[in-house]
Amino acid sequence: MLPILPSVIIFGIIFGITGFTSDLPLYLVSSMSYIIFAGSSQFLILILLSDNDPIIAILIAGILINLRHVFYGAALNKEFQGMGKKKILAAYLLTDEAYLISTFAKKSDKAPNDVKIIDVVIGGGGLLWLSWNISTIIGYFIGQRTNVFEGIPTDFIVAGTFLGYLILQWEQSPRERRFILIIILLSFSLSFVLKGVYLLFFTLTLGMIFAQIFFPIYNIDSVTETD
Amino acid sequence: MYDHFELLIMFFLLGISTFGMRSLFLVHFPQKLNNEQIRKGLESVPSSLLVALVIPYTFFIETDVDFIRLEVFVLLVVMVIIKFLKTPGLSLVIALSLLLLFEGLLK
Numbered sequence: 467m468l469p470i471l472p473s474v475i476i477f478g479i480i481f482g483i484t485g486f487t488s489d490l491p492l493y494l495v496s497s498m499s500y501i502i503f504a505g506s507s508q509f510l511i512l513i514l515l516s517d518n519d520p521i522i523a524i525l526i527a528g529i530l531i532n533l534r535h536v537f538y539g540a541a542l543n544k545e546f547q548g549m550g551k552k553k554i555l556a557a558y559l560l561t562d563e564a565y566l567i568s569t570f571a572k573k574s575d576k577a578p579n580d581v582k583i584i585d586v587v588i589g590g591g592g593l594l595w596l597s598w599n600i601s602t603i604i605g606y607f608i609g610q611r612t613n614v615f616e617g618i619p620t621d622f623i624v625a626g627t628f629l630g631y632l633i634l635q636w637e638q639s640p641r642e643r644r645f646i647l648i649i650i651l652l653s654f655s656l657s658f659v660l661k662g663v664y665l666l667f668f669t670l671t672l673g674m675i676f677a678q679i680f681f682p683i684y685n686i687d688s689v690t691e692t693d
Numbered sequence: 694m695y696d697h698f699e700l701l702i703m704f705f706l707l708g709i710s711t712f713g714m715r716s717l718f719l720v721h722f723p724q725k726l727n728n729e730q731i732r733k734g735l736e737s738v739p740s741s742l743l744v745a746l747v748i749p750y751t752f753f754i755e756t757d758v759d760f761i762r763l764e765v766f767v768l769l770v771v772m773v774i775i776k777f778l779k780t781p782g783l784s785l786v787i788a789l790s791l792l793l794l795f796e797g798l799l800k
Contacts, residue, residue, distance in 0.1 A: 473782035480785060494700055501708035506744045511707075513748070515695065521703050528707045531744055532714060540718035557716035618792060622764045625752035626771065626788040630781025631745040633772055637779075649746050657754040666751055673743045 470563050474594055475601045477505060477627060481512075482605020484623045488512050492606050499602040503595060504561060506628075507531045510666075513624045519663040527663050530670050538565045545572075545583040556584050559591025567591075649673050763799070767792045 478499070485495030490512075498508045507528040514524045538560050545568075546553050567590040568583050636643060653669045660668055749768075753760070771788040778784055 473780070476782035476786060480789075490700075491697065494697060494704075497701060498704055501704045502711060503708070504711050507707065507711070510744075510748065511704075513751070515700075521695065521699055525703050525707055529710050529714075532707075532711045535711060535714045536717055539715050540722060543718050543722040546719050553719050554716070557719050558712055560715045560719075618789065619764065621752045622768075622792070623785075623789070625749040625764075626768060626785050627781070628745040628748045629768060629771065630775050630784045632749060633775045634779060634781065635745060637776070646746055649743065650750060653747065653750045653754060665754060666747060669747050669751075670743060673747065677743065 470566065471593070471597060474563060474597050478598045478601025479605035479608065480623060480627060481505070481508060482602040482607075483609035484509070484512050484605075485602070486606050486609030487618065487623075488516055490515075492603070495606055496599065496602055499599045500595070502528075503558070503598070504532050504535070505598070506562075509624045509627060513621055514663050514666075516619075516621070517662050523663040523667070527667055527670070530667065533674075534562075535560065541565070542568060542583065542587070549582075549584045552584055552588065556587045556591070559588060559595060561591065561594060563594050564591035645676065648676055652676070763795055764792065767795065 481499070482495060485498070486492075488495075498511065502508055502511075510531055511524055511528060514527060539557065542560075542565070546556065549556075564587050568587050571583060571586040632646075636646060649669065652672055653665070656665055656668055656672075753765075759765075767788055770791060771784050774787055775781065775784040
């Protein structure tokens with residue numbers, strides 16, 4: 467939990483700053499953090515808003531980005547059986563980081579035998595929710611008070627945010643490097659005919675198809691835990 | 694400029710759909726699918742990788758692949774830093790700080 471929290475706080479602050487520089491009021495920026503509560507799509511929304519893309523297209527792109535959350539629920543279904551209404555709260559808090567924490571908890575030999583994974587998700591997810599929302603507001607005020615970030619383009623901030631994860635993924639997962647290169651070529655090729663959210667939309671869709679070709683769900687060998 | 698009310702509605706719709714996606718298989722999981730296979734598939738399908746890759750690349754596409762920019766130089770420096778620090782969060786802070794510094798020096 468502790469190694470994840472500083473990154474969440476930093477990205478939350480950056481999100482708040484980016485929200486301010488996108489000329490959105492505080493209530494809208496903070497509402498994203500507690501209504502949507504999914505960092506990738508929140509950053510994506512900001513970049514698409516800065517491009518003046520249609521709202522419906524932004525919504526569809528956000529849904530597409532968040533589709534992976536379906537698999538989180540599937541992977542935890544066994545552990546959540548018989549847990550009643552706690553599942554509802556756990557579902558709301560089930561982000562990438564919360565899922566990661568649950569994975570570590572299941573594999574950890576230091577965890578007590580009777581630890582319930584749903585409680586790990588709710589506890590860890592709750593802490594992440596609090597950190598994310600508070601840091602969003604702090605970031606907004608930093609952007610507002612200091613004014614130094616006004617000249618920084620939104621796309622740079624978003625690109626910088628995800629570049630780190632991309633490089634780590636390249637370093638830690640050699641088997642995914644071919645997939646990365648294919649996506650780059652795909653994006654570049656599509657950019658001659660598509661722009662903005664449509665480029666993103668089609669690259670994501672085709673990329674998911676390629677992901678299934680390279681990493682089919684029903685033909686999986688042992689995998690390395692990279693996150 | 695967007696209407697703020699429309700934006701709020703969009704956030705609610707996305708939030709509800711995200712919650713729906715997260716809870717879909719938590720509430721009911723088809724017996725035909727093996728849970729362990731899905732778990733392994735999740736660990737292998739690079740969905741987050743897809744997100745992490747597309748957005749930085751869109752950064753270049755949206756500017757018609759203009760590499761001669763201060764932002765690109767800063768990102769290159771940050772890539773080297775990330776390689777050593779292995780912390781995306783701190784690296785982003787360094788990237789933003791460097792960009793502000795260079796912009797200040799060039800003014």
